[in-house]
Amino acid sequence: MLLxxxxxxxxxxxxxxxxxxxxxxxxxxxxxxxxxxxxxxSTLSKVLAGHPNYEVMSGEVLYDGKDLLEMEPDQRARDGVFMAFQYPVEVPGVSNSQFLRLAYNEKMKHLGEEELDPLEFNDYLKEKAKIVEMDPQFFKRSVNEGFSGGEKKRNEILQMAVIEPKLAILDETDSGLDIDALRIVAEGVNKLRSEENAIILVTHYQRLLNYIQPDFVHVLAGGKIVKEGGKELALELEEKGYDWVKGATN
Amino acid sequence: METQFDESFKARLAAEGDAAIKALRERAFAAFTDKGFPSLKDEDWKYTNVSPIAKETWKTATAGIELEHEDAGIRAHELLERFKYDRNGLTALNLAMAEIAVIKIAKDTVVDEPIELNFAAAEGTAIFPHVVVIAESGSKATIVESYSSEARSFTNAAVQMLVEDNASLKHYRVQKDSPEAFNYGVTEVTLGKGSFDSTNINLGGAISRHDIELKFTAEGGEAWVDGLYMLDGEQHSDTHSTIDHAVPNCISHQTYKGVLNGRSRGVFNGKVFVRENASGTDAQQQNKNLLLSNDARVDTKPQLEIFNDDVKCSHGATVGQLEDEEMFYLLTRGLPETLARNLLTYGFAEEVINKIEIEAIKSDLDATVLNRLHAEI
Incomplete structure (x- = not known):
């Protein structure tokens, strides 16, 4: 069990x-x-990523058999937990490639593997950028600064591609995307999906699931999972609306 | 009243061959004798105490400017006459003792190589460089003014720049004196219908102060006056800037950033005047400060004085710590806390440094900033 x-x-x-x-x-x-x-x-995503403003009152989260809640956010990340933000943060003055290289090298250091110098990393990054059809001109720009909504989300998936997490939580990655951007982002995620990792898609709408087929669908209402099933559940939900499951909470 | 500079002033005066400048020096020295060093009672100096400089005995030394002012020409004389030496005792002392150099960029000339002025005062000495830059109409050039005193010393500098119509002048002022040194500098800019783009970096000095004053004199001028002060330990750095929209339809942009660590103290005072006839003015000013320690402090005072309604002006100042959401974002990418802090601080400073178009200066400042943060990025 991963999580x-x-x-x-x-x-x-x-x-x-x-x-x-x-x-x-x-x-x-x-x-x-x-x-x-x-x-x-969103609370679930933030708690799993370790946001300091969120508090855990009770319960347990095991990640790879370890107590996730005991780990600092950066430890979780180096250990393979990744969250794609609903609202990616702008980091002025820090270039995307600088930032990605630091993140990549921190993970390599943690794994006891070789770090990449800027030139080597640039080649690695160019390959990864193809996954989300990202123009290398974005490498030099400050992280997310002046990026459109779609570019920010693509950048999140690029980070996922670079870091290669074991558990990726995509928090409302489909929000604010037009249909083309949604397709690019979804295809990127599909390329990163493997037997070695797991992905949690947190979403309000079913449309993302047309592109990324989930193995399991969980419906959250009132802070609990009220319904579970396969991918067909998402379609049913789309048809009947959330009121259908809200009834199930009481 | 006697001052510690009486003897060296006499020597300076004796060596002055230009009668007009000689008279100017005498007037300036009289003003210095009268005013003395600025004191905390002076509204403009209430945050910056220069008594440690006044108390010390300084040996006057040469700033080592090779340029001569004998061929200064009539406009250089006019500029020197216009220098506001009586703004305070230090500017008066500068002009009295001035080692004058004139740089003239001839009409329609493009100077590709940056014109470099490097000043470094030796231990126990005081230097008084005074540079006059005339960018004639249609010319284009870059001035790099750098300070790198390695020991306790006193630099009292002035740079006057005249940018004529259709001229474009870039200006970098990089103050990297030792943390033992004292540095006072004044920059006076007269801008016609041209462009002036200035980046002012203050990293060094025990006590440093930079007064920069820009006046628009023709419609259609555009100016950038940006800066960064990055301080640590007991350092104190003060910037007073004045942008004077004296004529219509000019644009000024101003971004000053401060990074303060240790027990350091920063002061930013930015005045923007929009005169009664200056309609169509576009003036933006912002000052952002990052406090990295509980003992660091900054006093910021942006001031807009607008006497015309047809203008676009904005100003603002912030003082804060690193943003929690930015920190969290970097942590979730596996960056350890110290690295995340350093990276954000670096990014904050980098917004100003990135503006620098001379690669050697930019990479040197990058390295200095990283070194200050004890970080490898």
Whole structure:
């Protein structure tokens, strides 16, 4: 088991948002977590990534058999946990390639493998950029600064391609994307999907799942998973709307 | 009243061959004798205490400028006459003792190589360079003014620049004196219908202060006056800038950033005047400060004085720590906390440094910033 969330209660500013969430993710699987606004989707992503503003009230999260909640956000990342942000942060004055190389080398250092110098890394990055059809001119620009919404999301997936995480949580990666950008991002994710990693797609809408076929769909409402199934559940949900599952919470 | 500079002033005066400049020096020295060093009681100096400089005894030394002013020409004389030596005792002392150099970029000339002025005062000495730059109409050039004193010393410099119509002047001022040194500099710019682009980097000095004043004198002028002060330990750095929109339809851009660590202190005072007739003015000013330690401090005061309604002006100042969301973003990419902090701080400073178009200066500053952060990036 790569990730095991057991009876997780968590929230922000003392307010409980996740109220007993359970989830099991194995290597090679793609899970979709769907839910209406306010259901706790983002809270789950942030808690897994280790955002300092979110607090865990009770429950347990095991990652590769280790207590994930005990690990600092940067330790989690070096150990293979990655979150693609819903709203990627702009980092003025730091070039994309500088940033990606540091992230890559930190992971290599952690694995006891060889780090890449800027020239070697540039070649590596050029290859990875093809996955999300990203123009190398973006390498020199400051991280996310002045990027369009679609470019920011592509940049998130580029980071995922460079870092090669074991567990990738894509938080509303489809939000704010036009249809072309959505296709590019989704195809990028499909290329990165493998037997060695697992992906959690956190999304409000079903449309992303037309491009990335999940193995499992979990419906989150009121801080709990209220319905689970295969990819057909997403279609059913699209048809019947979230009110259908909201009824199931009570 | 007697001052410690009386003897060296006499020597300087004796060596002056130009009667007009001799008279100017005498007036300036009288002003210095009268005013003395600025004091905290002076509104413009209330955050910057220069008494440690006044207390010390300085041996006057040469700044080593090779250019002569004898062929300065009439406009250089006019500029020197216009120099506001009476703004304070230090500017008066500069003009009295000035080692004058004149740089003239002839009409319609493009000078590709940067014109470099390097100043370094030896231990225990005071230097008084005074450079006059005349960029004639249609000319294009880059001036690099750098300070690199290696020991406790006193640099009191002035640079006057005249940018005529259709001229384009780039200006880099890089102050990397030793943290023991004292540095005062004044930059006076008169800008016609041309462009002036200035980047001012203050990294060194125990006490440093830079006064930069720009006046638009013809419609259609555009100026960038940007800067970075990055301080640590007990360093104190003060920037006072004045942008005077005295005529209509000119544009000024100003971004000053501060990175303060240790017990350092930064001061930014930015005045923008838009005169009554200066309609169509576009003036932007911002000052952003990053405090890396609890003991660091910054006093910032952006001031806009607008006497015309048909203008576009904005100004703002921020003082803060690194953004939590930016930190979290870098952490989630596996960067350890110290590296993440350093990278964000570097990025903050880099926004100003990135502007520098001379690769050697840019990479040197990159290295200095990283060295300050004890980081390899």
């Amino acid at each position: 095991e969330v057991k009876d997780l209660h968590a929230g922000i500013e003392g307010k409980e948002i996740l109220k007993g969430l359970n989830l099991q993710v194995r290597k090679g699987e793609v899970h979709a977590i769907m839910g209406p606004n306010g259901s706790g989707k």
